[in-house]
Amino acid sequence: MNEAVALTPERILETTEDVLRRFGLAKATVVDVARALDVSHGSVYRHFPSKASLRDAVAKRWLDRANEPLCKLAAADGPAPERLEQWLRTMFAIKQKKVCDDPEMFATYLALAQEAREVVEAYKNKQCDLVAKILSDGVAQGVFEIDDIKATARAVFDATVRYHHPAHAEEWAKPECPSRIDALIALLLKGLRACKS
Template sequence: MDVPAADTRTRILEAAAALLRRHGPDKLTVLDVAKRLGMSHGNVYRHFPSKQALRAAVAEDWLAEVTAPLAVIAAGDAPPPARLRAWLSTLAAIKRRKVLEDPEMFAGFHRVVVESPEVIAAHVGGLVAQVARILADGRADGSLPSVTAPEADAQVVLTATMRFHHPDLVASSGEEAAATALLTRVTDLLLAGFGAVAR
């Protein structure tokens, strides 16, 4: 019985991620993935036309673990100020966990991500869009009346909170309790700047 193409693609990505976790980026090649799955490298190439395409897909999957729970918050029905606060604290917690709980694994995945600038750009664009949605909702319902341009303002929010979610800065952000308290203060200032109104 033929295996559906989508299932084969998923198996390839799972094998690639397992290789990356176990051996680091240098073993993340089409040949190594094919060998792990007991299939020809030609079969892998049918789904990923190059090693770089395979590595980019692994990076996309890894970053999707960050954006998926954030998308739920952004699309939720809580008041926009509360959603922004929850979104920022969740992003910071996810990034802190990824960076600090298994630094060697993180370094491997991060290296693959950095090799795929188009994946990073799409990831950041998705984050901006989620925050922009929250800000636009706040402007529409009057709970964030000082939002002027949701997308531009969203970029400002991400810049202002960068030390809490940029991989290169998270490791030096200090103890978790202190970092959380500081993020709360930064979020308070951002909400005040947007004229947050309690609902």
């Protein structure tokens, strides 16, 4: 083993994220990453077969990190409607926080996500599964009335696209946004709820 820290995929990913943060997606090269790690760029290619795969791996890390709080919420227990509402609001908040905190970084993330199709697709599917989990809890609790849980979870995800898809990010800052979110969530919850009256 070398006296220096070993060159692991994890260390490369960390450094790549750093480089992206400093240079932006357009400017960052794998030569930059190698320089930051103080190795030749050939060494980086020993761990990632291409620049694209490196980018994908970074994207996956980001998305997984962002997903963590949502997984917890879906796994929690309590009344499904409240949990669904909180789950959605948390998802919106996570995205919005990213935009506000560091718009430049968000732009990087957006561009990254647009190239890492497969990774993003998997991430979306995971999110739909989380929604489905809450919905099925709601059905078990007798508060939701749902035909096809998977399809309905997808519908909820689709219906809220405006507030979680980065393509609409620039609209999230508008002052009328919160009340529009309220109206949307109310409409969806009413659509899910079992009729009692």
